[in-house]
Amino acid sequence: MTAYLTRHLQVLLASIGQMARNPGATVMTAAAIGVTLALPTLLYLITDNLERASAGFDKGAPVTLFLRKDLDKAGAQALARRLAQRPEVTASRFIDADAALAEFKQRSGLAAALDMLEGNPLPHSVVLDLSADEHTDFASRMLEELEADPDVSLAQSDLQWMRRLRAIVSLAQRGALLLAILLAVAVVVIISNTIRLAIVNRRDEIVIIKLIGGTDAFVRRPFLYSGFLQGLVGAVVAWVLIAGCLYLLGGPVDELSRLYGTEFRLVGLPLRDALLVLLCGGLLGWVASRWAVGRHLSRIEPR
Amino acid sequence: MIRFSQVTKRYPNGHEALKQVSLFIDRQEMVFLIGHSGAGKSTLLKLITRVERSTRGQLIVNERNLTRLPRRQVPYLRREIGVVFQDHKLLNDRTVFDNVALPLVVAGVGHRDTSRRVRAALDKVGLLGKERLFPITLSGGEQQRVGIARAVVNRPPILLADEPTGNLDAELSDEIMDLFGQFNQYGVTVLVATHDRRHIARLGKRVMELSDGSLIQGAEEG
Numbered sequence: 001m002t003a004y005l006t007r008h009l010q011v012l013l014a015s016i017g018q019m020a021r022n023p024g025a026t027v028m029t030a031a032a033i034g035v036t037l038a039l040p041t042l043l044y045l046i047t048d049n050l051e052r053a054s055a056g057f058d059k060g061a062p063v064t065l066f067l068r069k070d071l072d073k074a075g076a077q078a079l080a081r082r083l084a085q086r087p088e089v090t091a092s093r094f095i096d097a098d099a100a101l102a103e104f105k106q107r108s109g110l111a112a113a114l115d116m117l118e119g120n121p122l123p124h125s126v127v128l129d130l131s132a133d134e135h136t137d138f139a140s141r142m143l144e145e146l147e148a149d150p151d152v153s154l155a156q157s158d159l160q161w162m163r164r165l166r167a168i169v170s171l172a173q174r175g176a177l178l179l180a181i182l183l184a185v186a187v188v189v190i191i192s193n194t195i196r197l198a199i200v201n202r203r204d205e206i207v208i209i210k211l212i213g214g215t216d217a218f219v220r221r222p223f224l225y226s227g228f229l230q231g232l233v234g235a236v237v238a239w240v241l242i243a244g245c246l247y248l249l250g251g252p253v254d255e256l257s258r259l260y261g262t263e264f265r266l267v268g269l270p271l272r273d274a275l276l277v278l279l280c281g282g283l284l285g286w287v288a289s290r291w292a293v294g295r296h297l298s299r300i301e302p303r
Numbered sequence: 304m305i306r307f308s309q310v311t312k313r314y315p316n317g318h319e320a321l322k323q324v325s326l327f328i329d330r331q332e333m334v335f336l337i338g339h340s341g342a343g344k345s346t347l348l349k350l351i352t353r354v355e356r357s358t359r360g361q362l363i364v365n366e367r368n369l370t371r372l373p374r375r376q377v378p379y380l381r382r383e384i385g386v387v388f389q390d391h392k393l394l395n396d397r398t399v400f401d402n403v404a405l406p407l408v409v410a411g412v413g414h415r416d417t418s419r420r421v422r423a424a425l426d427k428v429g430l431l432g433k434e435r436l437f438p439i440t441l442s443g444g445e446q447q448r449v450g451i452a453r454a455v456v457n458r459p460p461i462l463l464a465d466e467p468t469g470n471l472d473a474e475l476s477d478e479i480m481d482l483f484g485q486f487n488q489y490g491v492t493v494l495v496a497t498h499d500r501r502h503i504a505r506l507g508k509r510v511m512e513l514s515d516g517s518l519i520q521g522a523e524e525g
Contacts (some may be wrong), residue, residue, distance in 0.1 A: 007411060208392050211352070213382035214409040214451070215375070302354045 004147070015225040026233070029194050031280065033234025034186050036206075039240040041182035041277055045242070045269060047172045053264050065126045065146055066154040073097075076091045076124040079151050081201040083128060088142055123153065176242050184284055188232070190226050191288035198223060199296045211302045223293050224286060231285020235278045242269055304330045304461060305351060305491045310360035312346050312516075320346040324517040325362070328494060328524050330460075333487040334521070335503050340494035344496040347513065348465050351494075352384055353377050365460060382410055384456030385491075387464040393438040399449050400423070400434035406457045422475060424452040425468045428482060444475035455491070462486055464495045471507040473501075478507060 019026045065083075069074050077094050084092035102121045107113040108110055130142055147155040199206070247267045257264040269277070304381045312321040320343045328334050336344050349355040351364055353372065362369040365383050372380060385406075393402050403424055407417045423443040425431045428448040438446050447467060454462060464483065468476035478494070480502045495502075503510050511521035 003413060053331070096485060101367060106490075205394055209392060209409060210378075211354070211381065212409055213378045213380075215378045218378075218409055225472070242462045284409075302352075 001280055010209070011221045011225050012229075015229055018222075018226065019229060025194075026230075028265055029190065029230055029235045030237045032190055033231065034237025034241055035284075036183045036190070037277060037281055038245075040176055040183050041238060041242055042245055043172065043176040043179060043268070045246070045267075047169050047176055049266055050165070050169045052267065053262075054162060054169065055289045063130060063143060063146065063155055063157045065128065065152045065154070067124045067126065068151055069123045071124065071151055072126060075151070076126070079149075080126045083126065083146075088130055089128050093127045095125045095127060097124045100125065101191075148267045149277035175248055184280075187231065187281075187284045188288040188291065191230050191285050194230065195223050195227050195289040195292035196296055198226065198291065199300070201298055206297070206300045207302050210300075216297070219297060220293050223289050223297075227285040227289025228282050229285065229290070231280075231281040231283065231288070232278060234285070235281025236279060238281065239269070239274055254258035304328050304348075304365060305359075306346075306363045306491075307350075307493070308361040308363075310350065311361055312350060312355060312360070315371065320516050321357075324403050324513075324516075324518050325512060325522055326337070326511060326518055327358075328492060331490050331492055332467060333484065333489070333493040333506075333508045333509045334495070335506075336494060336513065337500065337503070342514040343452075343516040344513055345465055346516075347438055348386075348494070348496055349464050351463060352381055352386060352432070353459075369405060370508065374407060382406070382457060383459050384461045384463055385457075385459040386465045387447070387450050387454045387462070389469045390468040391438070391450040393449055394451075395437065397437075399430065399436050399438060402449055403434070403452045403456050404461075406453060410457060412457070418455055421452075424456040427455070427485075428452045434511060436508045444471050446476070446481070447475075447479060449480070455486060460492060462491050462525045464493075464497075466497060467495065467510045468497065468499060468502075476502070481500070 069081065071079075073096065080092050080094040083089055097120050099122050101114065104122070105114050105130050108114075128146075143155050143157055146152055206219055246266060253264075253266045305326070305407065307326045310321055310324045311319065313319045320371055324343075324347070334458050336347065338344050338459050350362060350369070352359055353369055357370065360370075364380065365382055367376075369380070381512060394405070397405075400421055403421045407420060411419070421434065422428055422431060425434055430448055431443060432451065433441070433445070441449065447470075448467050451467070454464075466478050467483075470480065476499065483493050484506055497503075509521055510520050
């Protein structure tokens, strides 16, 4: 058993040595595999972050009711109080038309243009927070009901927005999965090609080893290790690329989330998933070399 | 040790390299295989190491029936046969030591044992002290002796040589042939294919002669 492990260790070290002796080729292959693995992982990370971000918004997708223009302030306040009584409503906020205009002037920077208007074009409005709002069916039913109220001219919620976003995110997730499968095939092709070249380059050696009684397993072993190592090194490159991308994206994302007034922060690859990427890289490399070896090694026989 | 019974080898192109060859080589015997080029000497050696398979007939090598030997057993057959090639078949990107050690590495011999046996083999062929050199820096005769050291390093019971002195001058050829004679005295069964009849007279061993794929002399001892 010790001898068996020693032999494997020898082959592993020899494979590492071989990679170290050809730094150019090793770096090129590792870079190609790294980019190939980094792409779907990044896409997954982005959709994952989007999903978390939208989940954050979901919690209190408030409903804004724009009231009939001819409803006076007292009537509007009465409606706000009436709606607050309803069990589905956790909070109700009345927004005065004048206050809304003032805020709009301040935020939009269109103060001069707005001053030219005669009177206030904005209606009074009420913002409602709904309970059980994560249940979208309930929320949309509420929305219809509120819209039917004769005093309400328009009921609007971020709900539709959320639904669209969620549909886009799930589409992107499906896309990431498909991309991952396609690129996994690409990794296998890249590695199996380098292994094929290695086999062709070492043809004489393989013939001699077979002539002096090397078993197929013995001949195969260094190529399997080399494929595994290439996949692993490629995965490490992917990891570094991802970390770099997240670092570069972190600043702008923080800025964006500050502008939207949310607490959202970009979440990187958790250690478990990072190790999974490494494992996938190594496994793909092993599969690729197994494939290449299966196709090419049996054809090399002493003559 | 080696027995051919009515062995025929026909290549896919239709060429019949061996025709109904029967022969027997006893344990610890040394035999020369001669014949003009194309007579089938190389084919006969390749059948023994199972590089080629016989078309018809039965072959027994060291109590293994080669006609029924499964593919996965072939490496173990080859470990029992040391082979010396005319073109040496050395790995030029490895040192003399690594070349000679290869059969032991392949067989999974431990590190310390390997080192000891490689030195012993190199000592026997007179190349001790050159184990760190690369084969390309050695002369033709020295390279051939590295090949011989590799062939005997795992102490196989059978030693085959295909024109081992083909590219060497007379003096070097004699040294090489004497080495084979020594291994035979240690109890190794030796079969040497050559076209150089000079050695035969010098060493006085049994001679088998092939002509156009048929054995015309020396199928059995005596």
